[in-house]
Amino acid sequence: MLRDLLRDLKAFLFSALDAATSGGRKYHVWMGTLTGFILLGGYAYMIQLRDGLQVTGMTDHVSWGLYISNFSFLVGMAAAAVMLVLPAYVLKDVDFTKAVLIAEGVAVSALVMCLGFVVVDIGSPFRAWHMMPVVGSLNWPRSMLAWDVIVLNGYIVLNSCIPLYILFSHYRGKQPSKLYIPFMYLSVFWAVSIHMVTAFLLAGLPARPFWNSSLMGPRFLASAFAAGPAYMILVLSFIKANSEYPIEDAAISKLAMVATVAAQVNLVMIGSEVFKEFYFPTHHSINAQYLFFGLHGHDALVTWIRTSIGVNIVATAMLMLHPIRRDPRWLRAACIALFIAIWMDKGMGLVIPGFVPSPLHEIVEYQPTWVEFAVTGGIWALGLFVLTVLVRVALPIELGQMRSPYLTEEELAAAQEAASSH
């Protein structure tokens, strides 16, 4: 029994490697480009490791920058997988059953990026073992960052193991045992938790009134459930266009609906924050003033945030109009716009103004360096690389094209039938 399992596992790994490394010219160009970016990012990171974080644009005043900005955005992307897992497994919505594996792939790739951004942001990455149990000392439950370490790693384990188990079972021509269902439910709660914890990580700091808002958690969720499904729509549309994987149009339109509602809620929340900051500005509004209008001639983020909000409103409006939302091309355009707008808002637009001006009202602006851009690009490329590989392996299994070579004829036929019946 165990011997069979190991034998199949070995075969599975080889098949996966085969699937991930073979493909058409476009595929190789794509993966080659990603690899190039990863290598460039790696080179930049080597420089950062050698010289320290002084090669970044961060300072004692703006002590977190592009890395943590991307981290806080990508946590949302990871959490957004719940928007497919929840209907597919909990609500048993059949339209989502095929898309859910892709969503989990997206979650895993987003988490890889999250962890990547955390690692490159750490000043002494070789001392990261201080967080490990037994040999280290994790300040749990006091530190929200300790919580974040736990929930992120837990979520990546959940989101890799569940699809892996399903795929592997299918690969062996078996139906997965229902044992994984509790874990599926767990992952739904976990998804919300990773995003709330990350929001609390920022919101729990009275030192930074810009973040110290009870709306931070809900706003994180709303923006994540807008940007996440938007991204998912783009990925699913691409897969649908480039493979015979049966993705229901209904799944995409339902996702579009989710994105629309979430984007609306997100806009309401932005509006309510803007009202609170500017109706009667206090000392605590100074960061928002810097962000939206500039302060004492420092206005590095003004164009940035205004662009973000403008694009956000346009994208939300597009999604709200039924004819536009139902047209796949317009939908994709709206999704791209929404994704970019929220990335700008939840990244630089959220993290940087928390530091400018400083708690003692000193203004030091932040400008990322090429090293940061290169490392950030490298991590994004890594995430896309992981996503591509996962999709590349998952699709043929789910389509019944990739099966264990040790299956008998009857088993193979039965599995084929099962795959097509889904």
Add this chain to the structure above:
Amino acid sequence: MTFEDVLRWQGMSRALERRLEDEGRAEGEWCTPEECTCGGGGPAGTAGADEGIPAEGWVNGEAIPAEAWASGDLHALHGSPELGEAPTTAGARAGAPAVTPGSDAAPRVPGAELLEKPLNRRRALGTLFGTLFAGTQAAGACTSLIPLDEDKKEEILLDWQDKLKGNFRRMTDAEKAETIHRLERLARLRRGVDLNITTTDAPEGVLFGYAFNISKCKGYRECVAACVKENNQDRRTGIQYIRIFEMEGSEVDFEHATAEYQHDVPAEGHLYLGTQCFQCGSPPCVEVCPVGATWKEPDGIVVIDYDWCIGCRYCIAACPYWARRFNWGEPEIPTEEINPNQHYLGNRLRRKGCVEKCTFCIQRSRVGRLPACAEACPTGARVFGNLLDPDSEIRWVLENKQVFRLKADLGTDPQFFYYMD
């Protein structure tokens, strides 16, 4: 009229200075503001974690009997040079267990080392790594016919052991002593300096407090200079714990303030207010640290174990007073400017990628001295003392003057008070 003139009125300290020079600065360094990080004191390697300050006094780490003090027979004690030497050599031996002179390129069997010194897992691991690494280097060096000398091997080994040491709070006294010896030896090997690193515990019944007179501060920044020298801050990026804000008018308002003033001070119609770490009673920075690398000591000082810090900078984001600094690059400090009198949790030499902050000069305050900033202040704007002592100056200030704290509404309970004349 220059500041020198003002200092002349403190001429007493000059006289003392000269006296100390005469005596070779062997014992107590009572320093003047200009040179408070003087290389006073010799290498005193034996000051252990639990020894504290003896009743009789110290010369180069050796206890001096009360009678010697009473009879004034100090020169006899100073005269013996081995007093200063012996502890350091002992430290070197204790800290360098594995590499023996004469061992060639092949490293010693790590297993044997483990059997010899089963002190702890991590240390053994460090020895293992270090030995292997030194061996690899040596092997590489052989091909280029450049021998890897003993010091280099010892340094690599100690460095690995140091990398794998634990959190200071979890160390036993023996481990602390060993760590200290290792750091002192490493400083000797790397920089050629003899350090005196202590791990003095918090004194009983003491809670440190600080009061700052905003009517008295004139913005000279003497305190900043003294702090940088005393605490071995990175000279290249100019890390400063203290920030003196020049505020317009008579209102404490950071919105109309700057710490970057470069004109003659005090400027008409401005007040000067210094900030530094306030050693909060309920410190948000401690709360957020994911690895417990920073904590509040029983005497109220919030400290950082620099080598346990992973450099996530969450504490910097959490501090409402912008009191924490990060080593963005490898800190640089000229060897001759290193203050050798250090505390493990205080002014010892930092490394790239860790956070640091004001510790009320823990290396000084724990042994009864004033922090460097308080000692350097030419206007007497800084009052430091024990909040638990009803007869202390700080208590008098709190009970007789109007005081306020910055951002008291945040509930961080700073132990740093501001008052006016």
Add this chain to the structure above:
Amino acid sequence: MKTRIVPFVWAAALLTACGGPPADPPSTTLEIDSMVPRDVRGIDSAPMEGLDLAGVDSFLVAKRTGIVAHYPCTSCHVHPIGDRPSSLRALHESTAKHGTTYGAQCQKCHTGTNPGAIPIRCADCHAREGEEGWAPSGRSHLTVQFTHPNESPEVCFTCHARENPGLFALHDGQRATMDQAYRLCAGCHYMQAEDWVGGAHGKRIAGWRGERVVLSCTGCHNPHSPRFPIREPISFPKIPRREASH
């Protein structure tokens, strides 16, 4: 455990350092608690006297006579000033050297019909630093400029005793030594004196623990120009990207 330290060693060291006999050999004994930091040893100080200690433990004030001994008053002031102003030997010698050429100079001070009876306002002369014939001497206090209080010149004898400028003339007629400047200052600055006794004003030295030793008023303030000077602050090299601005 208490250890008694006879400060003879330190007095000797201080003497050697100063290079001359002190005006007033230290006679007080410092009582050092076992917890006192080592820094306190050797600081020559005397218990504070003459001010109200309400609610405050007695404390020590660092002495200044050793410093003032650098400028031995009696080498110039050979007679009590109050009796014979001409006893300011150095001053008059330097003026007299020029004979009658500088006769007009005498009248700058001695303006009345009875030259000997005219009170000399020290600032009348001292404020003229730089004028011909008034070259400052390193050992005199000719360069002293009075800016106390409120920039208006004062008579030396507002503070210094006429019969012995090395002593202070308190308002109640008592005399205080140079070590007890606080008694003199407290005459007007009673608010500051109260803060100083309590610890809110002034400067403690030699550690926060153990016996309290503070600087006297003149330890920080130039008595002839007590306001702190306006001067360049210490600045530090900054790298541009860490620079804060407003």
